[in-house]
Amino acid sequence: MIDGDTFVDADGRKIRLLAIDTPEKGEPYYEEAKDELKRIIDDRRLRFEFGSESNDRYGRLLAFVFADDSIFVNARLLEEGLGRAYFFEENMLESPYADRLCQSQKVALHAGRKIWSLEKPRAETRYFGNPHTLRFHRPSCNSVERSDTTSLLRSTNRDYFLEQCYSPCRNCKP
Numbered sequence: 001m002i003d004g005d006t007f008v009d010a011d012g013r014k015i016r017l018l019a020i021d022t023p024e025k026g027e028p029y030y031e032e033a034k035d036e037l038k039r040i041i042d043d044r045r046l047r048f049e050f051g052s053e054s055n056d057r058y059g060r061l062l063a064f065v066f067a068d069d070s071i072f073v074n075a076r077l078l079e080e081g082l083g084r085a086y087f088f089e090e091n092m093l094e095s096p097y098a099d100r101l102c103q104s105q106k107v108a109l110h111a112g113r114k115i116w117s118l119e120k121p122r123a124e125t126r127y128f129g130n131p132h133t134l135r136f137h138r139p140s141c142n143s144v145e146r147s148d149t150t151s152l153l154r155s156t157n158r159d160y161f162l163e164q165c166y167s168p169c170r171n172c173k174p
Helices: 030-041 073-079 098-111 158-163
Strands: 006-008 014-017 046-055 061-067 127-130 135-137 153-155
Touching (some): 006 030, 014 073, 030 073, 073 098, 098 158, 153 158
Antiparallel strands (some): 046 061, 127 135
16 A cells, blocks of 8 residues: 555556545545555455546556445545545546545535544635636635636635535645
8 A cells, every 4th residue: 555545456556546635644644544545445356447547647547446346445535534536627527437526525524524624724715716727726826826817716615616626726725
């Protein structure tokens, strides 16, 4: 097991769970996500469905993973609150699994499970969402300042964007 969203399969291939992001080493729930992924996939027959791009820039295979055909691993981690949806417009909006993953995140978000139980970042009076990148930002973020703001969505509530499965910007951390 590499972390909560990446593992090495029986053939020695590095598999990265597509469309989710789990906590990084040193972040809350990192170990729990890693342990849960191991628990779900160990000693089970795995089936992979690849997105439009089969490899990421690190050479990992990007996949939706099913354990024993009955467990959608990517969604299970989101339902448990051990990750968040991490969509890329070009390979996810047309996916047959996009709605399921978004619903799984909503379940955990509304239940306040694991990562969703953590203290929220400092609130802003408004947030901007970019429908092309599926990321949302603080008003002072460089990504907002460089954008044509007429194409951005606005909300006074960060949960609005989380419920739409937008991911928080990794720079401004809304």
